Amino acid sequence: MGTLGLQEKQQGQAGRMSSEMICCPNCDLLCSSQLVVTGEALRCPRCSYTLQKPKKNTFARVKALSLAGLLFYIPANFLPIISFEIFGIEKVSSIFDSVATLVQQGYLHVALIVLFTSLVFPLLTLSFLLFVSLGMYSKRKPQNVPQMFRWYHHLEEWGMTEIFLIAALITIIKMYHLAGVGYQIGFFCYIGLVISCVGCSLALDKQYYWAEIEKTFASHGDFKIEEHSHHRTEKHLTAKEAGLVLCHVCHKLTRMEKTKGEAQEKCPRCQAALHSRYPNSIARTWALIITATIFALPANILPIMEVKQFGITQRSTIMDGIIYFFQDGSYGIGLIIFTASIIVPLFKIVGFLIILNSIHFSRLTRLKPKTKMYRFISFIGRWSMLDVFVIALLCASVDFGFFSDVSAAPAAVYFTAVVIATMFAAVSLDPRLLWDKVR
Numbered sequence: 001m002g003t004l005g006l007q008e009k010q011q012g013q014a015g016r017m018s019s020e021m022i023c024c025p026n027c028d029l030l031c032s033s034q035l036v037v038t039g040e041a042l043r044c045p046r047c048s049y050t051l052q053k054p055k056k057n058t059f060a061r062v063k064a065l066s067l068a069g070l071l072f073y074i075p076a077n078f079l080p081i082i083s084f085e086i087f088g089i090e091k092v093s094s095i096f097d098s099v100a101t102l103v104q105q106g107y108l109h110v111a112l113i114v115l116f117t118s119l120v121f122p123l124l125t126l127s128f129l130l131f132v133s134l135g136m137y138s139k140r141k142p143q144n145v146p147q148m149f150r151w152y153h154h155l156e157e158w159g160m161t162e163i164f165l166i167a168a169l170i171t172i173i174k175m176y177h178l179a180g181v182g183y184q185i186g187f188f189c190y191i192g193l194v195i196s197c198v199g200c201s202l203a204l205d206k207q208y209y210w211a212e213i214e215k216t217f218a219s220h221g222d223f224k225i226e227e228h229s230h231h232r233t234e235k236h237l238t239a240k241e242a243g244l245v246l247c248h249v250c251h252k253l254t255r256m257e258k259t260k261g262e263a264q265e266k267c268p269r270c271q272a273a274l275h276s277r278y279p280n281s282i283a284r285t286w287a288l289i290i291t292a293t294i295f296a297l298p299a300n301i302l303p304i305m306e307v308k309q310f311g312i313t314q315r316s317t318i319m320d321g322i323i324y325f326f327q328d329g330s331y332g333i334g335l336i337i338f339t340a341s342i343i344v345p346l347f348k349i350v351g352f353l354i355i356l357n358s359i360h361f362s363r364l365t366r367l368k369p370k371t372k373m374y375r376f377i378s379f380i381g382r383w384s385m386l387d388v389f390v391i392a393l394l395c396a397s398v399d400f401g402f403f404s405d406v407s408a409a410p411a412a413v414y415f416t417a418v419v420i421a422t423m424f425a426a427v428s429l430d431p432r433l434l435w436d437k438v439r
């Protein structure tokens with residue numbers, strides 16, 4: 001482990017490595033890394049995107065946290081997390097049970113989304129991080145390290161353990177007056193898993209990792225390190241104007257060879273396909289936003305949950321669920337679900353319409369707030385899954401036959417579709433299109 005200390009010491013310089021010329025992924029502006037320094041973070045002078053923010057001991061922290069997360073993974077997901085007791089009948093349920101119950105109730109699509117976002121993707125992202133962290137400095141230098149880190153980049157926002165934990169807490173509060181609630185061992189393991197997952201993404205310095213990957217694998221003969229650092233720094237010169245292209249994944253600047261078509265170009269560092277702008281960005285985003293808007297209607301009108309008590313069936317919509325919390329006096333929870341299920345999807349759809357309209361009519365006003373709004377929409381989008389997770393947990397944990405039984409209802413499918421469509425819209429929209437007409 002002697003080299004580890006050295007590597008950690010080099011980390012401070014790694015943030016500054018190859019940084020004479022960097023490019024903003026949100027507005028395509030080329031700038032010198034010495035241009036704006038706010039504290040330790042380097043922000044884009046045009047759209048205030050955080051270009052660089054070196055993090056201390058990233059390698060050691062990510063390695064430890066991803067390993068801890070993997071150790072928590074099995075007990076957290078397969079051991080019971082909560083138990084509810086009604087009329088002397090106790091029902092314990094695990095995270096995996098919530099997926100299995102949705103399948104039994106015939107909601108395969110929702111079950112698959114819950115399965116991937118709460119079980120599969122967290123496992124993959126933790127495994128990729130550990131593999132990359134170990135592989136970067138191992139003697140064998142496994143060839144798929146850059147590929148694994150690229151996959152991590154794509155899957156990162158789709159692992160939603162922390163949202164599932166908040167959903168579990170809401171479920172407990174919802175059931176508190178109706179049943180005896182017991183915390184099981186899995187619950188505490190799940191908290192460990194969430195801390196590990198969130199800790200990993202907070203501790204991860206992607207630029208440092210990519211720089212190290214490039215150094216390690218370049219010496220192995222895989223990558224050529226491009227020399228384009230001494231470009232002129234003109235005011236508002238974009239990468240596109242300078243004949244450079246920024247990798248969407250690892251943010252490496254590469255010279256675009258005019259002889260090759262865009263689609264054939266691969267990033268020399270992470271092997272992702274290079275595009276000056278995302279292909280068909282506008283058309284894809286429009287298609288996804290229209291899809292989300294259409295699904296938003298049945299998602300809000302149809303019932304999302306069905307409660308059977310003593311043979312009487314009560315069906316409730318998203319809004320009914322929110323009103324329930326307000327009538328119950330749980331204003332905080334009501335407000336959280338109202339924000340996650342109603343405000344966020346609405347804000348996302350309206351926000352995308354404003355951005356698309358701005359691109360379409362080449363409006364050059366308020367570009368900075370619009371870019372900030374795009375970043376906010378991308379960040380907040382996944383939290384709308386909260387209500388779907390609450391329903392999944394209620395279905396699994398409230399199954400007392402004749403006395404009380406909760407199951408999902410059709411709006412769950414439409415609502416999940418809205419969330420997924422708007423998340424994909426955020427991925428397919430290229431914010432640089434907003435800035436392209438600026439002269």
Ligand SMILES: [Zn+2]
Nearest residue numbers: 024027044047
């Ligand atoms: Zn920018």
Ligand SMILES: [Zn+2]
Nearest residue numbers: 247250267270
């Ligand atoms: Zn790349």
